[in-house]
Amino acid sequence: MTETQIRPRRSVLYVPAVNDRALAKIGQLSCDAVVIDLEDSVAPSEKVAARQKLAAIFAARPQRTEMVVRINALSGEWGADDLAAATACKPDAILLPKVDTARDVLEAGDLLDEADEDAAIALWAMVETPRGLMNSAAIAELGRDPASRLACFVAGTNDLAKETGALLTPDRRYFLPWLMQMVLAARAGGLDLIDGVYNDFRDAEGFSRECAEAANMGFDGKTLIHPAQIEVANAAFSPSEEALAEARAIVGAFALAENRDKGVIGLAGRMVERLHLAQAEKLLAKAAVIGA
Numbered sequence: 001m002t003e004t005q006i007r008p009r010r011s012v013l014y015v016p017a018v019n020d021r022a023l024a025k026i027g028q029l030s031c032d033a034v035v036i037d038l039e040d041s042v043a044p045s046e047k048v049a050a051r052q053k054l055a056a057i058f059a060a061r062p063q064r065t066e067m068v069v070r071i072n073a074l075s076g077e078w079g080a081d082d083l084a085a086a087t088a089c090k091p092d093a094i095l096l097p098k099v100d101t102a103r104d105v106l107e108a109g110d111l112l113d114e115a116d117e118d119a120a121i122a123l124w125a126m127v128e129t130p131r132g133l134m135n136s137a138a139i140a141e142l143g144r145d146p147a148s149r150l151a152c153f154v155a156g157t158n159d160l161a162k163e164t165g166a167l168l169t170p171d172r173r174y175f176l177p178w179l180m181q182m183v184l185a186a187r188a189g190g191l192d193l194i195d196g197v198y199n200d201f202r203d204a205e206g207f208s209r210e211c212a213e214a215a216n217m218g219f220d221g222k223t224l225i226h227p228a229q230i231e232v233a234n235a236a237f238s239p240s241e242e243a244l245a246e247a248r249a250i251v252g253a254f255a256l257a258e259n260r261d262k263g264v265i266g267l268a269g270r271m272v273e274r275l276h277l278a279q280a281e282k283l284l285a286k287a288a289v290i291g292a
């Protein structure tokens with residue numbers, strides 16, 4: 001993967017479209033992406049007003065932050081109007097909530113194709129319903145066809161807890177198999193994958209632990225609800241100094257004349273193959289983008 005194809009999504013902050021004080025902060029925040037939320041953080045009585053605010057929000061959008069709009073479900077009374085209003089603002093992506101099947105994504109794509117002919121707007125899908133999780137492999141498969149626009153999965157652990165009855169404990173023990181299922185499906189479809197939110201935003205220690213766990217599980221980043229969570233997420237999903245040093249050593253070792261034609265070498269007592277070289281190069285490219 002080249003540096004131009006890498007888009008860091010370590011910290012993805014939800015901002016309710018109706019919270020003016022929070023919206024005013026977006027430009028000063030160091031999160032990689034912002035999701036302007038029209039869905040669960042907006043009360044039914046405010047849905048129309050929230051949608052009407054999108055144009056002003058995007059008129060003041062910060063250039064370096066990826067800007068996403070989470071619309072209401074297309075099957076409900078607000079979804080289609082949300083999609084039209086969001087499309088007019090030309091966000092980087094539209095986040096679809098409560099995706100149950102691949103058809104849900106295809107329908108959104110069909111609507112987008114009419115208004116966004118150059119396909120500049122990507123689709124992100126929340127995995128947060130039992131059906132969505134069961135169908136996650138088929139949904140992710142769409143990512144292999146660029147025409148589908150699907151670029152990213154976002155875990156919705158609160159809705160999954162609500163829909164399944166499984167308890168969202170601090171160690172997420174009942175959710176770990178489902179989260180790993182999402183990792184597998186997303187990677188099979190070539191999608192990015194963002195972990196769910198950590199509700200207890202004053203618990204910095206617990207949040208830090210959960211970020212480290214998600215990074216180890218293979219997630220690209222975490223969805224956030226509060227600015228205090230941004231720096232922790234950025235650090236947790238950035239390559240560590242140790243990992244960078246190892247990656248440089250692998251690249252350096254394969255660049256040596258005696259190793260140039262080898263498939264496997266020994267390095268500091270460990271077997272290193274060309275697949276590790278590819279991993280190392282990807283990590284260094286990601287670090288370069290983050291550094292920039």
Ligand SMILES: CC(C)(COP(=O)(O)OP(=O)(O)OC[C@H]1O[C@@H](n2cnc3c(N)ncnc32)[C@H](O)[C@@H]1OP(=O)(O)O)[C@@H](O)C(=O)NCCC(=O)NCCSC(=O)C[C@H](O)C(=O)O
Nearest residue numbers: 014015016021022025037040041156157158159225226227
């Ligand atoms: C959770 C909150 C309601 C807490 O808000 P508040 O009590 O105002 O917090 P603070 O006083 O600590 O705030 C300090 C300042 O930071 C600003 N702030 C707070 N949150 C945000 C934010 N998200 N983005 C930008 N700025 C923010 C406050 O305005 C304060 O500044 P000032 O006003 O100048 O003093 C609140 O944090 C919040 O609403 N968070 C987002 C909630 C949300 O979007 N929920 C929906 C997404 S999560 C979800 O749906 C999960 C998923 O679907 C699933 O199923 O799991």
Ligand SMILES: [Mg+2]
Nearest residue numbers: 040128156159
């Ligand atoms: Mg949800």
